[in-house]
Structures are given as structure tokens and as C-alpha cells.
Amino acid sequence: MNAQECKLGLKAHKRHINLRDWSWPFWPALPLYPYGRRQTYCHEVVEDTIWTFDQLHGILYTIVPIRMTVVRLETGGLLVYAPVAPTKECIGMMNELVASYGDVKYIILPTSSGLEHKIFVGPFARCFPQAQVFVAPHQWSFPFNLPLSWLGFPPKRTHILPENPSLAPMSSEFDYAILDIDLGRGSFAEVAFLHKRSHTLLVTDSVVSIPQEPPAIFQLDPYPLLFHARDNALEAIEDNEANRRKGWERISLFAIYFRPSKLETVGLSEAFRNAFKAPNRSRKAYFGVFPFQWQENWQRSFEALRNQGRPFVAPILQTLIFPQDPTQVLNWVDQVANWDFQQIIACHFDSPIQATPNQFRQAFAFLEQKDSVGENHSLLAEDTKFIRELEANLIRWGIATPPKEGNYQ
Numbered sequence: 001m002n003a004q005e006c007k008l009g010l011k012a013h014k015r016h017i018n019l020r021d022w023s024w025p026f027w028p029a030l031p032l033y034p035y036g037r038r039q040t041y042c043h044e045v046v047e048d049t050i051w052t053f054d055q056l057h058g059i060l061y062t063i064v065p066i067r068m069t070v071v072r073l074e075t076g077g078l079l080v081y082a083p084v085a086p087t088k089e090c091i092g093m094m095n096e097l098v099a100s101y102g103d104v105k106y107i108i109l110p111t112s113s114g115l116e117h118k119i120f121v122g123p124f125a126r127c128f129p130q131a132q133v134f135v136a137p138h139q140w141s142f143p144f145n146l147p148l149s150w151l152g153f154p155p156k157r158t159h160i161l162p163e164n165p166s167l168a169p170m171s172s173e174f175d176y177a178i179l180d181i182d183l184g185r186g187s188f189a190e191v192a193f194l195h196k197r198s199h200t201l202l203v204t205d206s207v208v209s210i211p212q213e214p215p216a217i218f219q220l221d222p223y224p225l226l227f228h229a230r231d232n233a234l235e236a237i238e239d240n241e242a243n244r245r246k247g248w249e250r251i252s253l254f255a256i257y258f259r260p261s262k263l264e265t266v267g268l269s270e271a272f273r274n275a276f277k278a279p280n281r282s283r284k285a286y287f288g289v290f291p292f293q294w295q296e297n298w299q300r301s302f303e304a305l306r307n308q309g310r311p312f313v314a315p316i317l318q319t320l321i322f323p324q325d326p327t328q329v330l331n332w333v334d335q336v337a338n339w340d341f342q343q344i345i346a347c348h349f350d351s352p353i354q355a356t357p358n359q360f361r362q363a364f365a366f367l368e369q370k371d372s373v374g375e376n377h378s379l380l381a382e383d384t385k386f387i388r389e390l391e392a393n394l395i396r397w398g399i400a401t402p403p404k405e406g407n408y409q
Contacts, residue, residue, distance in 0.1 A: 021089040030119050032057045034221065040090040041217040045345065045352050046198045048072065051097065052351055054217040055084045057116060061224035062254040065215050066116060067347045069202055070097060071195055074173055077102035080131075081193060081202050082110055082117050082347050083124035091127050104128040106170055108161075109135040110204045112180070112189035117204065117347065122152020133158040134168070136189040137180055161191060173197065175339060179206070179332040181325045184401060188321050192332075194339045200352070201341040207311040207363050210256075210302075211350040214248035223284070224251065233274035233290035249302040250294065252349075253383070256305060256314055258390075261382035262298035266291045301383055311344060311355050311363045315384045318366055319391050323403030326367040337361040 019037065027036045034056055041054045053068040068084040078101055084090060098104065107128070109121045118139075125133050137160050139148055148158055162168050165176050175194040180187060193202040218225055225247030226237045253260040266274070271291040275281065278288030313322065322329045337360055343352040344360065395402055 021092070022087055024085045024087055026119075026123065030115060032059060032116070033061065033063055033224070038085045038087055038090075039217075039220045040084070040087060040093060041220060042093050043216065045069075045343075046200065048101075049198055050195070050200060050345070052345060053084055053090060053093065054215065054351075055090075056217055056221060056224075058224070058251075058255070061227045062251055063224040064251070064255050064348050065217050065351075067345070067351055069345050070094070071173075071198075072097075072101045073105060073170070074197065077105035079106045079108065079170060079174070080104055080124070081108045082204060083107060083120045085120050086124040086127050094127075104131040107131050107133045108191070108193065109133070109139075110191040110193065110202070112136045112138050112140060112187050114204060118151065122148075122154070125154050125157065126152070129154075129157075131157065132169070134161045135159070136161060136191045137163075137178065138182075138187040138189055140186045177332055177335045179329065181321065181328060183321070183324060188324075192336050194336075194341060196340075199340055199342045201336065201339065201344045201360070203344060204347045205314070205317065206346075207313055207344065207353075207360065208346050208348055209309050209311050209344075209350040209353040209355075210252050210306040211309065212245075212306065214244050215350065218244065218248070222247075227285065228254075228292075230290060231294065233271070233278045233288055236279045237285065249299065252305065253298070253301055257383045257386065258316075259386035260298070260301055261385060262295040262301050264293045264295065266293055305383070309350065309353070311346075311353050311359060313363050313366070315387050319384065319387050322364070322367060324401065325404060330364060330367055333361055333364045 022037045022039050024036050024038045038055050043052050043054070044050070045052055049072050051070045053070065054065045056063045057066050058064055066084055067082070069081040071079045071081070073079060078097060094104070107121065107125055109118060111117050112135075121133065121135075125131060133153060135148070135153075135158060148155075161176070161178065163178065165171055165174075168174075168176070173196060175196065177192050178189065179192070180189040190204050190206050192206065194200070195202065214222075214225055222239060222244055223237075225244045226239055227247065228250045229243035229247035230237065253263070268291070271289055274290070275288035278285070278290070281288035337357040339357060341357060342354070344355050345351050346353065
């Protein structure tokens with residue numbers, strides 16, 4: 001199955017699709033859009049070797065891709081990194097790979113805190129009963145810290161990844177590095193995997209890149225783009241390439257900054273008055289309510305955020321998580337930057353990211369600077385103001401702890 005065949009097969013699959021093939025009945029456990037009906041987009045990244053499976057998720061139509069990566073093993077079979085929802089459609093695509101390359105041998109949960117990744121592992125593993133499940137250390141859940149077996153993980157097949165990668169059964173084809181930060185009330189763990197043969201780095205949340213155009217998965221469901229492309233509630237929802245791109249740029253700002261500086265909110269009374277005049281008052285359009293208003297120069301924030309597609313660390317991690325142990329983070333980064341890779345596949349936003357180990361290392365330079373916002377990525381200080389205010393409040397409420405001073409040498 002080459003890249004073109006993967007896409008053509010997907011299109012043919014869509015022509016004969018049954019809506020039940022998109023069904024995800026467990027969505028109330030994590031009630032994010034698109035709720036109980038998830039479509040999957042398959043893309044072949046490296047011919048006969050690496051495939052990505054994208055789905056969408058988010059809230060209030062602030063939707064970004066969530067991505068699973070599948071790698072063919074030289075010894076036969078498949079490794080799955082960060083599973084997505086195992087809908088009938090998704091498993092059907094997986095079974096096509098299984099028929100060509102062998103069973104799923106390993107399923108990797110590369111994070112300890114990412115519920116949007118963890119929630120799919122148990123159901124996915126049940127679809128491939130021969131696979132061994134390996135998880136990042138110090139797993140925890142919120143609001144109740146439940147054992148993995150209670151979250152659907154198969155107890156006899158679930159293992160913690162060995163601290164020493166040479167002891168892992170996939171060590172002949174992969175190297176990995178574990179970042180495990182103690183946050184007091186939980187942990188932030190991420191396991192970066194290197195596929196040696198294809199020179200590909202797999203990461204979860206540590207770095208991302210923002211593409212200029214909407215990711216291909218939005219071809220299947222462009223409505224969130226069109227919803228956010230409007231300038232006010234009175235504007236009709238129209239599908240064209242300009243609106244798709246405009247919507248994607250605004251969604252990216254929402255998703256990264258939570259409350260971008262160039263965004264103003266309309267008062268509730270005005271929002272409801274406009275809703276009565278809106279051309280689209282369907283439930284899908286939130287009954288015409290659209291409380292957003294963008295300043296004229298909002299595109300400047302998007303271009304600064306995108307920074308020509310270079311990988312960067314999301315501001316929420318720059319501000320709240322990685323400063324908790326900058327020495328440990330930078331040691332992990334240096335370990336990863338010593339690997340030989342030419343591209344990065346992250347679990348969100350763009351993929352693959354064409355990047356060198358040095359560019360990966362540069363994404364974390366903010367930890368060696370006094371400015372924790374990260375000037376090296378041209379992130380505008382005004383856009384990160386909300387996240388910095390959130391950090392201050394979390395510290396004041398005793399939920400978070402102040403950043404530690406790094407002593408990295």
C-alpha cells in the first residue's frame with residue numbers, strides 16, 4: 001500500500017461507508033467533539049513502513065488532529081504509538097495493514113497524563129489480543145487515580161516501559177527516551193521513540209508545528225473551520241478555500257493560547273440578540289450564538305505562532321510544566337537531540353515535521369533564558385498573557401508550584 005493507494009483506498013471506503021463505522025460509543029468518558037461519530041484519515045508517511053491515522057477532537061469547534069502512528073517492524077508485524085479511537089472504520093484500515101505486514105505486536109502509551117491518548121488504549125488493545133501494551137511510567141488519572149485495569153487495559157498484557165531501552169523487546173529497531181516530571185499531584189511523562197531505519201522521531205506533546213494549510217483530516221469535516229472563519233454571527237457559513245484557511249488560522253490561535261490577545265468576546269446580551277438575526281440558527285451552529293470578534297491584525301499573531309513551520313513547545317508546557325524541572329527536561333532533550341532523525345511525527349497539528357536534531361534542541365532554548373515565554377519562537381508576549389495569569393492563579397491556589405531555577409550545565 002503506497003501513499004496514493006492509501007488515499008484512494010480511503011476515498012473508496014468513504015463511498016461505501018456506513019455511519020456506524022464511525023461510531024465511538026464511549027465518548028461520554030471524554031466528551032469532546034466529534035463525540036460519538038469519529039472519522040479517520042490514513043496517510044502513508046514512509047512507503048511500506050510508517051502510517052499515520054488522524055482523527056479530530058476539541059471543544060467549541062476549536063478542533064485539532066489527534067494522531068496515531070503505525071510502524072512496520074522488520075521482523076514482521078506492527079508497532080502502534082498513541083492509539084486513537086478504535087472505530088470500525090479505523091480498525092478496518094488497521095486490518096488492511098495487518099493483512100499485508102503481520103499482527104500488531106506492540107501498543108505504546110507514551111504519556112502518563114494525557115487522557116485524550118490514554119482513554120483509547122484499552123479498547124484498542126482489545127481489538128488486537130495478541131499485542132503487548134507498554135506504557136509510560138507513573139500512570140495516573142483524574143479526578144480519581146484508578147488502576148489501569150479499571151481503565152480497560154488488559155492486565156496480563158500491560159507493562160511499564162523499561163527504564164533501560166535495551167531491555168525492551170522492540171530495542172533492535174527503536175530507541176526511546178523517557179521524560180518523567182514529578183508534579184506533586186501527578187506526573188508529566190512523555191516517551192520519545194526513534195525509529196532507526198527511517199530516521200523518524202515520534203513524540204506526543206513535547207513539540208508541535210503549525211501548518212499553513214488545514215491538516216488533511218479537515219477535508220472530511222470542514223465545518224469547524226467554516227464556523228470560526230466568520231467575523232460575526234450575522235455572517236453566513238460558507239465553504240471555500242479562503243474560509244477554510246482563515247478558520248484554521250483562528251483555531252490554531254485558540255488551541256495554542258486559549259485566549260489570544262487579538263480576540264475579543266461579545267457580551268452575552270449582544271451575542272443572544274445577534275443569534276436571533278443569524279442566518280444559521282441550527283443546533284450545529286450553536287443556535288446562532290457566536291460571541292467572538294477578532295481585531296483586524298489577528299493574522300500577525302498566527303504568522304508569529306507558525307514561525308515558518310519550525311517545531312516549538314506549546315506555551316502551556318513552556319509556562320506550567322517544563323519549568324518544574326528544567327534540568328531534567330534539558331537532559332532528556334539532549335539525549336533525543338543526539339539521535340539521527342530527519343523528521344518528527346507529533347500527535348497533534350502538523351505531521352510529518354521536517355526537522356533536524358538541532359532544530360528540536362532549539363525548541364527548548366527558552367529553558368535557558370530568563371524569559372519563560374520563549375523568544376526564540378517569536379511567541380508574542382501579549383498572546384501568552386492568559387496562560388501566565390493562569391499560572392499565577394494556580395500557584396496562588398496551591399494547585400501548582402513556582403518554576404524551579406535551572407542549573408543546567
